[in-house]
Amino acid sequence: MTEDKTSHPVFADDNPINFSMVLASAVHDMKNSLGMLLHSLDGLRDEHQDTLSGSARFNTLQYEAERLHSDLVQLLGIYRLDEKTLSAHSEEHFVPDFLSQHLSRYRPLLEGHEVNYRIEADDIQGFFDEDLLTGVLNNTINNAIRYTKSQILITASQREQYLVIGVEDDGDGYPEQMRRADTLSFKSLNFDTGSTSLGLFFASSVAHLHQDGSRRGFIKLHNEGKLGGGVFEIWLP
Template sequence: MRRLFGSVRARATLGATVVVTIALVAAGTAVLLSLWSNLSGQAGTQAERAARAVATELSGGAGYDRLSLDDDDRPVQIVDGSKRLVAATEDLERISGTGTDAVRVQAAQPGRGDDGDDDALRPGEIGEDVDFGDGSATIDGDTADYRFAAVEVSVTGKGTLTVYAGAPLAAEQSAVRTALTVMLIGLPLLLAVVAGVTWLVTRRALRPVEGIRREMAAITASQDLARRVPVPETHDEVARLARTTNETLAALEASVERQRRFVADASHELRSPIASLRTQLEVGAAHPELLDVGGAVEDTVRLQRLAADLLLLARLDAGEGPGEARFDLGTLVREETAQRAGVTVAAESVEVAGSRGQLARVLANLLDNARRHARQRVAVTLRTENGWAVLGVADDGAGVPPAERERIFERFVRLDDARSRDDGGAGLGLAIARDVALRHGGTLTVREAPEGGALFELRLPVPWRRSEGSCGSVPQCGRTA
């Protein structure tokens, strides 16, 4: 049972059936009550008409023995002011629901008169008010339910009399029973139709979801991220779910592929310095006079730098934040370029927020890259522009072809001329620089330098100071340390 109602289709069907059941029961009850009220009102009208007909005869001076009480086989009682039955239908055997249950005329009681001096009605007048009630009566052996109407009439010499006349409720009860029977038969059939239609419609609506689930299960089992879930031709939420799922699978596939390529490239890059270092150490162990200490140190430094780059990339991929510390980027630029020959610097004092160590690494990577490709000189500039700190590193080398200006920021990517250099680069410097720039809310791009080489441009947002009084065009207006 729990497994059955664990299905969305079953819950939707049950919910729809319960709601329709409640609605139908409420509507059916209202219809039956309205039908009974309407038919009961009609019976009351008939009873009132019969009571007023007898009251009219009494007001005209007709005697009790001359009243037409037996014409319609309806129960009629006439009661005087002392609640004494003075006239009734001849074959009346039992009655309830009126002012008295007497069915035989009662003799007048001594000492009690029938005339009332304070009657509200004038002699010969019939009362406007009518009292209704339900009861039963037995006439000539036949018992039935009736709607009774009570009408008062003032008769000269007899005082105020009350005429009770009944109208049968058999037709009304039959109509209500018929309507109830139809509802009791039709309600289950209608509920069955509602449940069946809801089940089929829900099944049809959820069929694409089941297809998505099966395909996702197959992808999980096969670990084939190149597969995609089927997208239905509809333009509803299920189709959007399928498209979003495929986008997620595509992003996951790209991420896994990048990770796989990263691991493969890292393994390859690590293998070369380790193998070279091992060879030199083995040769040195066998022939100490042939040990190339300088080469071993160079390979060790290369290996250390590569390991540091890989660790930094791992931290960035894990979501390491840049922090909120503020410092002068111009001071950092002057410190990093102080020990580098052939570098010209024109740097303003610009305060930025973030990780000083990470931005120092970005600048060092850009300077190393420029130095490897420059013919003679490297130029570093720092300025502010529309709320951004713009750091430029330009060289006078061959530049970067337009088709390669985005690819060089990918990990382990080196252009052919860079690969021909034995400089120990692993193709991680520019990738690290862009990742750090993005995590600081900035950008890193490359274009042609005025001297014809490559110009790498780092843009970082300048934090807004409340004392300045206005944000202007600063991109991070309102940011505080």
């Protein structure tokens, strides 16, 4: 479990410092440390079910750790995107299985926050890269937990020849300037406001990596969901 330095590529060149490589290595280590932390938190929650489950502070602790973890995973993904070593290896998956497996990891946290959650997925097969989509959903669910009042809905359906996976909440919804249905470019990231939309950039990049013939994936943000709050949708060809 101690992070083995040789388990990820280490480039021992005499070249001047490659800062993004150094950063990526550091991020990698931090991500693994957080993994340990999260594991311990899960253990603690299991052992002290009665006292901890309702503790707002404990839930915040776990939520923030989850958020950091998923941010770091995304950072690594963006690093690989930059290195041109990230691509989508699509396989056919049974969508309801994938979603329910995915959501199960969030069960303790959702219950701790007293957020109701359900999946409304058609019995469909879909083509996508499991690992990449997991990264996107982690971030989206984290966001939904943050902005929702009481419930989260995960949906999946076939629309216009696309597989559409949606995450809805009953919060205040996306502000006008964020609603969109296109690909985000790196330039559109706003580093001044504190909210960098890094997650959206990553999601958009992952969607774009999914391709069928000339059709590519994209994301949509709107407020027209069943729960009245924000709706995140990833459309995959």
